Amino acid sequence: MSDNKIKVPLMSEVAANGGEVEVLFWVGCAGSFDDRARKITKAFVKLLNHAGVTFAILGEEEVCTGDPARRAGNEFLFQMQALTNIETLNMYGVKKIVTACPHCFNTLKNEYPVLGGDYEVIHHTQFLQGLLEEGRLTVEGGDFKGKKISFHDSCYLGRANGIYEAPRKLLQALDVELVEMKRCKSRGLCCGAGGAQMFKEEEEGTLRVNQERTKDILETAPDFVAAACPFCMTMLTDGVKEKDKQEEIRVRDIAELIAEAEDL
């Protein structure tokens, strides 16, 4: 653990000082409020700091991107959020955004442009892979070397945006044994959280979606399941826990795995 405190500047401070940052880190609701997802946020920020990336956050000026409202059908609420965020982002002249949430990522990247918000939006797995390629971040397997790891594709990263390789390349850099679940990449099975399902009970059925996905996980029986989405994280963690397998199969965000390998 590093003893030095990590400074996380606010965009408002940066702007007031006439400074500039490389990238705006969009923390997202889960990354800010959810206990488990906050760990991902911290791991990612430690990595940014470690790689010497200058970044800032919006802090209290950030509001929900509106993705769950929109997917639930509440277009008014979505657009209120979107237009508010766009006003803030444009005010600061933000050009580049990184986020650890595929839902925020998708909305910022694909749905804000028609509303007047045009940014280069990058998912944290892509961003980390970029740092790796540029040599700003070095990754060594450490404790993970040779461990069996499966990557769970998030729908909004994979099918919705065609990002399958960046997370896998990061895992390979960790020197792990990447084992795919039988349903992976474009055939990956949803965790059950998308489309605002995270915020309500599922309709009547035989199973919950995360229970179905947990079957795939147990069948592959990896040491770690790597996720790249805070909502997948919740769903998979719950699914594995329900089967009392949380000791054997640990669910981690890719950023956490890398930060841990780097002893951050």
Next chain:
Amino acid sequence: MELLLIDMPRLVQQVIFNSILLVTALLFSIKAKEIYRNIKMGKAEDRSDQPQQRLKNMTLLALGQKKMFRNMIPAVFHLCIYVAFLVTQIELIEIILDGMTGIHRIFWPMLGGFYTFIISFIELLSVFALVATIVFLSRRNLLKVPRFQMDEMSGWPKLDGNIILYVELFLVFCIFTMNTADMVLHNGEYGFLVSGMLMPLFSGFSEGTLHFLERFGWWGHIVAVFAFLIYIPFSKHLHIVLAFPNAYFGALDGGANKGEMANMPRITEEIKLMMDPSLPMPEEDPNAAPARFGAKDVEDLSWKSLLDAYTCTECGRCTDACPANQTGKLLSPRKIMMATRDRLEEKGREVAKNGPEHDDGKALIHDYISAEEVKACTTCNACVEECPVSINPVNIILELRRYLILEEANSPEEWNLMFGNVETNGAVWKLPASDRMKWIDEMNE
């Protein structure tokens, strides 16, 4: 007598043939027009940009059947039928010309050896198609592949799937009856590959019988083709035509950006006005009917969603991949498409009869698709990914959701709580904005 049997009827045959051809063309075009009119009931949406990319998509997805190959076994057999179907059109042209003019094998004197090659090739493909048809019939009826056994497939959809396969069996049977009898009659002069091998089967038959068999095969074939043509627009087999425009007008990058929901500009205007009251009021067309938010009925959907509905082959690849369906929820994306088509057909008849203003008291939502189905979707896009003919069921689901929420306030209580949190705290959970940065202190503890 010979003359009477063969030549006289030829003239009669010619008349009968041309009449059937005309009736077929008429019936087909009436239904085609109806379908076109129905699709036009949908909302306007511009999908004409990037024609080159669109052509490429159409070539890969429709002509090249790219998506089919996600699933090897059905893909290979489907390809057999598909290629046989395409190439057989050459023979069909000849049959139609023969029928119209009364000339027997009109291309044979012109093409000679090349003719032998083409027909032999068609015969070979027909054998492959025959095998594939038998495989498909067994998959549906003996092996009972699960995606063909789901609830929405009982009754007519199941029959529809089988009818076409039986017609195919009949077609192949007719082709070989015709060609083999003809080969025997002409002492193998044509040199066709497969019917050449079948000749011993017919060798003991009298000339009259052979003539009859040849005519039976010829008529059977062409009547089946005409019947098929009339039948297609009523069936899931319409995909053989519509898969092409549907791929052309489908999502552009064939993969990415499935995550983008269509914007609702009317709402943008209203909110911009709320945020800045000094903006000019948008001009409103006083004659325009008050448009609904989201989709209650088929006419509220984009025309592309309606084209999607007519294109659906009811193959069930979407439903097979659907997480909601796999976990026993009511939602089935295939059923969404089938229900949309059924309602569209009904609405089309209704509008034709009583005009567009008349309300038949029914709608796509609730009467054809329940709120429960609509709410179960995780928007995972697995259905879109799997569809071999470029259909997007999620667009329909999300438009119906918009209607439920914006017009009916038909929302689960938990969603209302989430909406409330987003509205008041700018966060999906009931936590104050000041907590947004708690993690920084935690990190630096």
